[in-house]
Amino acid sequence: MKKRIVIIGGGASGLMAAIQAARGGASVTLLERNEKPGKKLLATGNGRCNLTNLLQKESCYHGDQREFAWKVIGGFPADRTIAFFSSLGIYTKNRDGWIYPNSDQAASVLQVLLMEASSLKVKMKTREAVRSVKKVGCTFLTETETWKYESDAVIVACGSPASSIEGASDTACAIAESFGHTVIPFRPALVPLRGQGSWFSKWAGVRISASATLILAGADARTETGEIQLTDYGISGIPVFQLSRFAVRALDEGCSVLVRLDFLPGYERENLHTYLEWRREQCPYKTLQQSLIGLVPDRLIPLVASAEADIPQTVSFLKGFPVGIRGAASLAQAQVCSGGVSTAELTEHLESMKIPGLYFVGEAVDVDGSCGGYNLQWAWSSGAAAGIHSRE
Incomplete structure (x- = not known):
């Protein structure tokens, strides 16, 4: 029987997690509160999408446990990110180490991610705002306004309140706190x-x-x-x-x-x-x-x-x-947030130490990067780690 995985959030980390989980044979359902996934991804790099950066150092990532982020990045580093997108058809260019799609269009990146997810039969459910996540026995129940989704694992990838783009929220923190996780308050980062x-x-x-x-x-x-x-x-x-x-x-x-x-x-x-x-x-x-x-x-x-x-x-x-x-400036003007689910309570696969089968990735986690593609690299690395591990 295929492993059932629900992913909450269709941004960069959520789409990466969905693809990696589906590649391993899992049955994946992605829930996105907006009418389309990837809205924040479209805005990255002023619409050009700074995919990653060739200059990778531990000091480029911040949080209460900086070494945690560095371990996760090491599992899916920049060269693997570039190879992943190359395999999907994105030809990249190097601007002093800052890596962009040759088209200079974030839309190109989103399009190939969605095409790959579709080819892997990932179920995309849009306009699905999650109300709650509960675990009954070994089964997770993810409730929206219209349905209850049963799954063997849940990956929380619904970001942070940063940005004025529709869909930015603190839903991830609400879910984490409902399961007894420590949440470091979100604060604006990469902001005037x-x-x-x-x-x-x-x-x-x-x-x-x-x-x-x-x-x-x-x-x-x-x-x-x-x-x-x-x-x-x-x-x-x-x-x-x-x-x-x-x-x-x-x-x-x-x-x-x-x-x-x-x-x-x-x-x-x-x-x-x-x-x-x-x-x-x-x-x-x-x-x-x-x-x-x-x-x-x-x-x-x-x-x-x-x-x-x-x-x-x-x-x-x-x-x-x-x-x-x-x-x-306000959270709405911030590119990302600092804060999120404490990494002290997550494994290096981004799985909860408290609730097996529950994962937190991307901006939901207390990791934020410097300018220059580091926050997207964190999204790719954390999404990949959770997607691969959750399907096992």
């Missing part, structure tokens, strides 16, 4: 940060290549470099996203959070001081503010060099502009 103060409109709209250093309780925590967007509420851009999950968690713990911006990371302080002196000597008729024209965007000039400022003060602001952080 809100600054303290009311002056941000002065720099709103500026984009600049800069470094951002996260300072927690007065100590430097980590630094990221790249294009930073200065907004009317604070700061955004990939470097800020990379710092955001740590900033948000620190604020939750009552820690003071500051981001120090270096607008000219290519200059050492002493060299920058010498360079500014030279600029003034070349055009002695200019004020200090006027001598900064062409060096940094106009909107930054009055912020880093007041009318009374001297060169040492200006260097300090150019190399270390302080932004006090009071919070982050």
Whole structure:
């Protein structure tokens, strides 16, 4: 008799789990609350779908047990992900280690996943919002508004509340808690940060290549470099996203959070001081503010060099502009969440240690990755691990 598996959620991890389980001969039913599966997948990589990243390190994955994620990634690593999608017809391209479909279309990735699932006779039930999951004896009962699905195993792949896309929810946590699992509260990650103060409109709209250093309780925590967007509420851009999950968690713990911006990371302080002196000597008729024209965007000039400022003060602001952080943008604006089902209560196959046959994958789990395809790699790896193990 075929093993019956119900998968809750038709996103990246759910589709991978469905395919891997069905390839092993299981009878798979996938329940998706939206009218179509894969809505969040279509939005990844600004619609281009950053499938994975060739630069894989343990430090690219975060959570209370970082080593847990790394073990799971090792079972289905980036090269296996690329081979999997190549076998489905996706020709990939490499952009400095960031892997995309050659079509630059997330829709291509979703289409081949759905075609493969269909060929394996995976039953897709859309507009099926799960109300509850219970276990009676060795059988799981998954109840929706219209039906009760019996199965031998359940894979919870219904994501997190991150994103404003329809279907984002905390259903996974509700299911986990109903079975007595510890759930680490969801918090926004890969998200813009809100600054303290009311002056941000002065720099709103500026984009600049800069470094951002996260300072927690007065100590430097980590630094990221790249294009930073200065907004009317604070700061955004990939470097800020990379710092955001740590900033948000620190604020939750009552820690003071500051981001120090270096607008000219290519200059050492002493060299920058010498360079500014030279600029003034070349055009002695200019004020200090006027001598900064062409060096940094106009909107930054009055912020880093007041009318009374001297060169040492200006260097300090150019190399270390302080932004006090009071919070982050909402979950709806976050690309992913930190938090989820505690990995301390899951096996490396993503199976519950409390309830045999119950699995949690993807964003439902307390694992989040850095920008650059790492969150999708986690989805592929965790979905594959649960799909393969659940069919055995």
